[in-house]
Amino acid sequence: MKNLVIILAGCLAMLTAMPSFAQKSGDKVVCFKSNMHCQDCANTLFEQLRFEKGVKDLKIDHVSNTVKVVYTDKKTDDGKLQKAVEKKGYKAEKISEADYAAILKGTGEKPASNQGGNGHH
DSSP, X not given: OHHHHXXXXXXXXXXXXXXXXXXXXXXXXXXXXXXXXXXXXXXXXXXXXXXXXXXXXXXXXXXTTEXXXXXXXXXXXXXXXXXXXXXXXXXXXXXXXXXXXXXXXXXXXXXXSOOOOOOOO
């Protein structure tokens, strides 16, 4: 029993020392502050970004005007993703993950990856 506790404690220590499990090696995250007006705007950006090479996960929220993209750095980069947002006519001001989290906390939003919905302009 004592050995089991030691093994579990060791495993727990290793898990807390490791980086985020949501991202694999070579994955990066970029966050943008944007200027969306409604859910349709968010849907437009979602449709634009989901087909960009290397994009693995998207969180787009029109209430907080934020975009968070997890991507493979071998296939794309922050600049290409920023241009993809701007191509649709939206602002894409790069912000840190800490700023992104603070903005979400301030609005009380928890953006979902699924961008369905019937918004209107």
